[in-house]
Amino acid sequence: MERMSVDEILSHLDRMYPDAHCELNHANAYEMAIAVILSAQTTDASVNQVTPKLFEKYPTVESLANAELKDVEQCISRLGLYHNKARSIVNFAKGVVENYGGIVPDTMDDLLTLSGVGRKCANVILSECYGIPSLAVDTHVTRVSKRLGLVYQKDDVNTIERKLKRKIPKERWIKTHHQMIFFGRYLCHARSPKCGLCPFVSICHEKNKNL
Numbered sequence: 001m002e003r004m005s006v007d008e009i010l011s012h013l014d015r016m017y018p019d020a021h022c023e024l025n026h027a028n029a030y031e032m033a034i035a036v037i038l039s040a041q042t043t044d045a046s047v048n049q050v051t052p053k054l055f056e057k058y059p060t061v062e063s064l065a066n067a068e069l070k071d072v073e074q075c076i077s078r079l080g081l082y083h084n085k086a087r088s089i090v091n092f093a094k095g096v097v098e099n100y101g102g103i104v105p106d107t108m109d110d111l112l113t114l115s116g117v118g119r120k121c122a123n124v125i126l127s128e129c130y131g132i133p134s135l136a137v138d139t140h141v142t143r144v145s146k147r148l149g150l151v152y153q154k155d156d157v158n159t160i161e162r163k164l165k166r167k168i169p170k171e172r173w174i175k176t177h178h179q180m181i182f183f184g185r186y187l188c189h190a191r192s193p194k195c196g197l198c199p200f201v202s203i204c205h206e207k208n209k210n211l
């Protein structure tokens with residue numbers, strides 16, 4: 001297997017996805033946080049289908065904190081796990097109102113105290129809402145990192161986050177996160193990756209055997 005430096009990998013991603021960005025529609029930190037909590041185990045496109053109605057009905061974190069759970073469930077019932085997700089976002093809103101004065105917090109430690117927020121969500125909120133260098137590890141980043149040999153197959157998400165942050169310059173964390181998601185979402189699919197179009201075939205640990 002050939003070798004490719006991290007710089008070369010990043011250059012390829014720059015060429016392929018110069019405009020990679022967050023695809024969850026949002027207008028402010030409150031909406032971003034809710035959208036990313038809802039995005040667990042579903043696609044951004046599915047979340048974008050339910051959030052317009054949800055944010056129209058609950059335009060502020062205070063309004064969501066005071067919402068009836070069954071009404072919130074109705075708004076997001078197209079999503080899988082909507083009972084749990086409705087409870088998570090209402091409790092998240094309550095936590096923000098009661099403990100942070102209605103402002104979505106901007107530190108990892110504070111975010112992790114809130115309902116529905118794990119490290120992945122917190123990293124997305126920090127980078128998207130506050131521009132704080134962060135690198136969220138989701139299913140795409142995990143798969144792509146392993147295929148490109150940036151991490152080991154056995155590594156868990158916390159280890160992957162730590163290794164990527166060590167290998168990738170801090171000023172590139174946010175951009176690289178989006179580019180890896182675009183690469184995983186549009187080319188390096190889980191089941192049928194488009195390896196014929198991929199610049200990483202020579203270093204890939206899992207390329208399509210039909211090439």
Ligand code: SF4
Pocket residue numbers: 147148187188189193194195198199200201204205206207208
């Ligand atoms: S060669 Fe195929 S599996 Fe490997 S990184 Fe490229 S698209 Fe993904």
